[in-house]
Amino acid sequence: MTDTQVVAEWYNQNAVLEHNRLNAGPLEFSISLRVIDQCLEQLRRRTDQPLRILDLGGGTGRYAVELARQGHSVTLTDISRSELQLAKSFAAESGVTLDAIVEADARAIRVYPKERNLQTVFTASTYDLILCQGPMYHLLEESERIHVLCACASMLRANGILAVAFVTQYAHLRDIAQRDPARLATEFDDFYREYLSSGRYTRNPAVPSYHTNVEDVRRLFRKVDRLLRSQDRVGLALSRIVPCEGFLGGGLAGKLGDLPPDVYERWVDVVMQFVEDEALLGNADHWLTIAERRD
Numbered sequence: 001m002t003d004t005q006v007v008a009e010w011y012n013q014n015a016v017l018e019h020n021r022l023n024a025g026p027l028e029f030s031i032s033l034r035v036i037d038q039c040l041e042q043l044r045r046r047t048d049q050p051l052r053i054l055d056l057g058g059g060t061g062r063y064a065v066e067l068a069r070q071g072h073s074v075t076l077t078d079i080s081r082s083e084l085q086l087a088k089s090f091a092a093e094s095g096v097t098l099d100a101i102v103e104a105d106a107r108a109i110r111v112y113p114k115e116r117n118l119q120t121v122f123t124a125s126t127y128d129l130i131l132c133q134g135p136m137y138h139l140l141e142e143s144e145r146i147h148v149l150c151a152c153a154s155m156l157r158a159n160g161i162l163a164v165a166f167v168t169q170y171a172h173l174r175d176i177a178q179r180d181p182a183r184l185a186t187e188f189d190d191f192y193r194e195y196l197s198s199g200r201y202t203r204n205p206a207v208p209s210y211h212t213n214v215e216d217v218r219r220l221f222r223k224v225d226r227l228l229r230s231q232d233r234v235g236l237a238l239s240r241i242v243p244c245e246g247f248l249g250g251g252l253a254g255k256l257g258d259l260p261p262d263v264y265e266r267w268v269d270v271v272m273q274f275v276e277d278e279a280l281l282g283n284a285d286h287w288l289t290i291a292e293r294r295d
């Protein structure tokens with residue numbers, strides 16, 4: 001089982017760093033936001049009502065605040081108290097109000113029926129869109145990842161959309177190939193054999209992490225879909241795996257953040273043009289997977 005308190009402590013210690021991370025490397029944020037906008041557009045075609053969004057593991061609120069600025073009702077939850085404190089001031093500085101800001105471990109979520117009128121944000125069939133861009137980076141056991149995805153599916157309204165982010169194993173392998181290439185062989189028996197098969201990155205005890213690959217992501221969603229259909233007669237269909245850095249993973253987009261906004265946006269347009277190219281999945285460090293609830 002993942003020691004999620006260790007994960008919470010890591011983010012409590014690194015809250016400011018984490019808030020600034022997307023400023024330093026903005027491509028992951030820009031591409032994810034464009035994909036989220038496409039999801040919102042798809043949802044808007046189905047309803048005139050304001051859309052309800054849950055940002056699970058939303059950290060210091062970069063996405064939540066942006067989406068609230070666009071007029072959506074957004075609930076932010078995270079396991080890190082310090083990040084949520086930053087999120088509160090970030091929302092206030094940005095002049096937006098979030099529906100709720102709640103400290104919670106995604107792994108321990110229990111979903112309640114809406115009718116019961118309880119004081120919880122975790123209620124069934126409530127949200128049009130759920131973002132889960134963080135918990136999957138740190139849940140070591142498949143059963144924990146399945147629990148979170150099933151909980152998300154049941155909190156979605158019919159035909160609601162779930163956007164789940166993953167870190168790829170390719171990102172870590174690319175990183176050590178550049179910084180410490182001998183490590184793969186010297187630590188193969190003690191560490192990398194197991195890492196390659198399980199995705200558990202436990203080499204840094206300060207923050208247990210999980211990295212994945214295409215086949216494991218597809219298998220995970222298939223398992224969740226099967227489980228949901230056998231229990232609740234709803235399904236969760238994986239529709240896209242988007243490479244968040246497109247063809248510019250592994251730090252190749254580092255200089256884009258220094259460009260004037262219009263020149264930068266031209267790069268984002270071009271990266272977006274190719275994000276459906278499956279051959280690019282191996283180039284990206286992060287993926288945003290899109291799945292839809294099917295009733």
Ligand SMILES: C[S@@+](CC[C@H](N)C(=O)[O-])C[C@H]1O[C@@H](n2cnc3c(N)ncnc32)[C@H](O)[C@@H]1O
Pocket residue numbers: 004007008011018022056057058059060062077078079080083104105106107132133134135137138
């Ligand atoms: C890399 S940050 C990403 C934050 C934000 N979603 C984004 O994409 O910029 C990972 C986030 O997931 C949160 N997190 C990790 N494990 C979690 C868990 N079990 N439950 C809730 N949040 C978790 C962390 O506290 C952190 O805020």
